[in-house]
Amino acid sequence: MSGLQAVRGMHDVLPEELPRWRQLEEVFRTVSALFGYEEIRTPVVEYAQLYLRSVGDTSDIVTKEMYTFADRGGEQLALRPELTAGVVRALLQHGLFQRRSLWRLWYYGAAFRYERPQKGRYRQFHQYGVECFGSPFPESDVEVIVVAATVLQRLGIQRYELHLNTLGTLQVRQRYREALVEYFRSVRSALSPESQQRLERNPLRILDSKHPADQPVVAQAPIIWDFLDAESREHFDSVRRALEAGGIPVVLNPRLVRGLDYYTHTVFEFVSPQLGAQNAFGGGGRYDGLVESFGGPSVPAVGFAFGVERMLLLMTEMPCEEPVQVYVASQSMPEEAMRVAAQLRAAGYRTVTDLQRRSLKAQFREADRLRVPVVVLVAEQEWERGAVVVRHLQEQAQWECPLAELADHVARALSR
């Protein structure tokens, strides 16, 4: 391990990629607010057992992907592998469910999983998500999905599919699970080794196995839609109708199951073929039992999370934020140039000067490289009369201007 190297799977965000990150973050904020969602921030570190109770102990996230460690007092802590558990913990710790029966919340931050890095899969990654606590009704499922779709629309991400399914109530899920186990046992030897293991621990996950051997077996497996009771069916149909009415196209996928144990009823995933093996860049669903499983009141909830790095992979346009507007070049007069630059900044123009005492030619080259529209040239000849030269690069036009009127002249040049 070289000392000058970021930890495996963890990445720097260099200046040239930051405009994109900022654009994402701004869209998260404005869209959340548009729907009345409030931001919540929770610690990056939690007690490790928090995740055992929420994500489920059959999930690999908990069994082998968590960064855990003991602090100096011997407490087992964990870097958060996802953010929902921490949000629920915070809500309960501060008694927020006693103050209001409905909470619309959003979060944004880093999460950590100890996995083998791949395209779109990192050990430190970022999630943006929203959670709606307090409504058992399909309107809230729909609202949350519409928030997600609005975010994508504002970011110009278009080539994706929204996959939708239902897991039904806990009872439905239980009965379906039994039927699945029975079926997969009967064809056990045809399954991949990984899926044979999953059969005991988490049989639903076999459905979205990508292993070639599993494909034909999965295609013949029982379908959850045949197990839905009236309540589950009605909830599912209602969500579908509303999304259709809202002009949000969905792909119904009976084999979509989500990794985390706490989902009931609606589950959904945003997928894109551009991402390779990690083709899902966002997902969520309803988790009515989660709050209660923490020892809290019975509060229904729906939510989703986007993987920020995966969204970045889908964003083709690079927004250019706050480009420099004026370059103050000088003929061996760095101090005067700094004063002129200060004057322009005071007038509100984003302005830079040369800091390397380079030739005029080099300064103009730099201005051109920065795509600065206007160069102000400070040179002895004009300076003696209290003037400078204003040059408009693209139009190759330049004129002399008294120092006192510089801001006006720059304004005029910039408006061309």
Place this chain on the structure above:
RNA sequence: GCGGGCGUAGCUCAGCCCGGUGAGAGCACCAGGUUGUGGCCCUGGGGGUCGUGGGUUCAAAUCCCAUCGCCCGCCCCA
């Protein structure tokens, strides 16, 4: 955690198979051509522990082993 590919200048890569000619190209960067002015062109220049460590050899970027990192698939999931 499992299987495979790859690490040579800031970037993209050639050289590696058949060890030995001064470690190269394009782009980028710097300077000059234009002693008050950019983009194009010309000329020159800076920059490399050939991922790291060990081994084989008279000699290793080149062969062998280990290790770290990246990429692809499985797993997992955002």
